Amino acid sequence: MIEAPRQTRMPGLLVHGASGIGKTMIARNLSRKYAPEYDPASGITRTPLLLLQAPPAPDERRFYLHILAAVGAPATALSARAQNVASLEVRVIALLRDLGLRMIMIDEVHNLLAGTHREQRRFLNVLRYLS
Numbered sequence: 001m002i003e004a005p006r007q008t009r010m011p012g013l014l015v016h017g018a019s020g021i022g023k024t025m026i027a028r029n030l031s032r033k034y035a036p037e038y039d040p041a042s043g044i045t046r047t048p049l050l051l052l053q054a055p056p057a058p059d060e061r062r063f064y065l066h067i068l069a070a071v072g073a074p075a076t077a078l079s080a081r082a083q084n085v086a087s088l089e090v091r092v093i094a095l096l097r098d099l100g101l102r103m104i105m106i107d108e109v110h111n112l113l114a115g116t117h118r119e120q121r122r123f124l125n126v127l128r129y130l131s
Helices: 023-033 060-070 085-099 109-114 117-130
Strands: 037-039 044-046 049-053 103-107
Touching: 023 049, 023 103, 044 085, 049 060, 060 085, 060 117, 085 117, 109 117
Parallel strands: 049 103
Antiparallel strands: 037 044
């Protein structure tokens, strides 16, 4: 999937199974295989795959902050008074495009079930939007 040509709506995949069967290990192995690489010509570290752990509850703001932290965004982007969700969304989308991101893997995505139905729908919409 990571090497598939870009489409309007990229495909997704859900890997599920009992605890302890190696789902996280598979994700980590893929993360190592597609590790970030520095491009001296552009001065940008290309990041084809981003491995994240889902926040403990379906919170858009926390999820965007997790993404910024995972890609090494400056501390000012992660400040306690960080921007509202809309500005975080714009910043994350632009940054992921600049990094050449092709795939986001989210471990423990079942954490979204901890929220209300409305929070779950909003979080799922964020995931769909990022695809």
